[in-house]
Amino acid sequence: MYEVRTSKKSSSEKLIAYLSKYPLFSSKHQDFLSWGEIHKIRLSKIHKTLDGTKRLILLKNSMNTLRTQYNWDSLNRFYTI
Numbered sequence: 001m002y003e004v005r006t007s008k009k010s011s012s013e014k015l016i017a018y019l020s021k022y023p024l025f026s027s028k029h030q031d032f033l034s035w036g037e038i039h040k041i042r043l044s045k046i047h048k049t050l051d052g053t054k055r056l057i058l059l060k061n062s063m064n065t066l067r068t069q070y071n072w073d074s075l076n077r078f079y080t081i
Contacts, residue, residue: 016036016039027070030070031063031067034059034060034062035063038056038060041056042056
């Protein structure tokens with residue numbers, strides 16, 4: 001198990017580039033996609049609006065152990081010949 005933390009925009013973008021090229025092989029991939037969307041919202045400053053804040057809360061409340069919807073389409077890339 002590994003834990004990666006980023007605190008700078010540049011390190012977050014490097015992590016996004018890496019995990020986009022080498023996706024996680026679990027439901028953590030879906031958490032990564034949500035986190036990436038949160039990152040984009042914060043960069044665009046949309047989180048300062050009411051709708052943006054609501055979107056952040058919705059994304060956060062659907063991650064990790066709170067996730068109730070799963071999409072395994074990303075696994076198709078692991079089994080291609």
